[in-house]
Amino acid sequence: MINRLNLHLNFDFKKGALEGGAKLKLAGKAGTFLLNRGLKADSASAPFSWRLEGLRGFEAFEASVVRLENPLEEVELSYLGMLESYENVLPYLKDSISREYTLLRTDSLFYPIPSEPDFESLIKSVVGSEFNAEITVEGAPEGLVVASGGEIRGNRLKIEETNRLDIAIAPFTVIEEEPFRLFVLGGEGIERTLELLEKAYRFYSSILGRKADKFTVIETPENYGGQAGKGYALVSGSSLRAEIPANLYHELAHLWNPRATPEAHLSRFFDEAFANYLTALAIREIHGEEAFNRFIKGLKRDYETIVKRFPEAEKLRPSEWGRLGLWELSYTKGALILYELHQRAGDTFYDILRELVEEESVDFEKFRRIVKEIAGIEVTV
Numbered sequence: 001m002i003n004r005l006n007l008h009l010n011f012d013f014k015k016g017a018l019e020g021g022a023k024l025k026l027a028g029k030a031g032t033f034l035l036n037r038g039l040k041a042d043s044a045s046a047p048f049s050w051r052l053e054g055l056r057g058f059e060a061f062e063a064s065v066v067r068l069e070n071p072l073e074e075v076e077l078s079y080l081g082m083l084e085s086y087e088n089v090l091p092y093l094k095d096s097i098s099r100e101y102t103l104l105r106t107d108s109l110f111y112p113i114p115s116e117p118d119f120e121s122l123i124k125s126v127v128g129s130e131f132n133a134e135i136t137v138e139g140a141p142e143g144l145v146v147a148s149g150g151e152i153r154g155n156r157l158k159i160e161e162t163n164r165l166d167i168a169i170a171p172f173t174v175i176e177e178e179p180f181r182l183f184v185l186g187g188e189g190i191e192r193t194l195e196l197l198e199k200a201y202r203f204y205s206s207i208l209g210r211k212a213d214k215f216t217v218i219e220t221p222e223n224y225g226g227q228a229g230k231g232y233a234l235v236s237g238s239s240l241r242a243e244i245p246a247n248l249y250h251e252l253a254h255l256w257n258p259r260a261t262p263e264a265h266l267s268r269f270f271d272e273a274f275a276n277y278l279t280a281l282a283i284r285e286i287h288g289e290e291a292f293n294r295f296i297k298g299l300k301r302d303y304e305t306i307v308k309r310f311p312e313a314e315k316l317r318p319s320e321w322g323r324l325g326l327w328e329l330s331y332t333k334g335a336l337i338l339y340e341l342h343q344r345a346g347d348t349f350y351d352i353l354r355e356l357v358e359e360e361s362v363d364f365e366k367f368r369r370i371v372k373e374i375a376g377i378e379v380t381v
């Protein structure tokens with residue numbers, strides 16, 4: 001896993017090519033790295049071999065596999081080539097370098113990721129990492145704007161404690177209105193979105209306290225798939241301008257997540273269930289009771305679809321979801337558990353939320369205890 005990443009990216013927009021130089025500081029020694037299938041390793045801080053391989057468990061997904069002769073904790077690697085899209089295997093993964101819209105996401109392996117050529121170990125390496133990154137970007141043509149989460153100073157990007165990187169380069173209009181920063185492809189309809197975001201931000205702050213963090217939104221063309229990292233979200237133009245931009249409320253709510261222990265985090269209950277239920281509450285606050293009921297109904301419907309496919313889901317507790325890889329349930333059942341708790345606890349529910357957000361770290365046991373102490377309710381999670 002990566003602890004620190006220094007990355008230098010030099011773009012050639014005419015060819016759609018990229019030259020990268022990466023310095024990685026890892027959590028332990030690693031000898032195998034994955035890169036985009038169009039990128040070729042050029043030099044490394046140890047003798048290496050390089051070849052194209054399909055990932056185990058997902059053979060159609062090809063990657064450049066770089067193997068060092070001996071594993072290292074600090075690795076330098078330079079690489080170059082065309083950034084190839086993975087659209088043929090994952091339709092949303094259209095990342096490429098072009099004047100119209102350039103997108104580089106962790107998913108398209110534009111920087112070396114320590115992992116065996118195995119899909120599951122790639123996911124694990126990414127999801128489990130938390131690193132600080134400094135990136136310099138060169139070669140972006142005049143008139144194009146570089147967008148990313150974190151800090152942007154000229155051509156230098158900096159993001160801390162992240163598990164992924166997302167960089168977009170396009171003719172963006174930048175709208176900055178504390179605490180928001182929006183990179184949009186057209187100004188139309190944005191005024192309203194910004195107002196709604198502000199309302200949601202004020203609402204979350206009013207129930208959970210103010211946050212110092214900034215929130216960045218980056219517009220993508222349609223069908224690139226939504227994506228979110230710490231303090232930022234990538235969303236398509238249509239969902240950015242939706243009647244009820246629920247996914248923006250969701251990503252914004254993540255700023256107020258309780259800090260779960262690594263073990264408890266596996267179930268995603270303390271981030272996704274909370275973000276989705278806070279989204280429901282923001283919808284009620286901003287768009288009214290009916291919209292709230294529709295959103296809750298939607299969660300119930302989605303949950304029932306999962307239960308039809310997998311009936312055992314009904315008997316499992318959230319603390320068991322992580323171990324079984326059923327964290328997907330947090331978005332639906334998890335949020336519905338919080339809804340039910342809210343109904344039973346009444347306004348003390350907000351005291352529970354505040355207490356959880358303030359805790360240094362939480363797990364299911366602590367959750368149970370806090371709910372019992374504040375609302376006198378026994379929950380089985």
Ligand SMILES: [Zn+2]
Pocket residue numbers: 250251254271272275
């Ligand atoms: Zn989320």
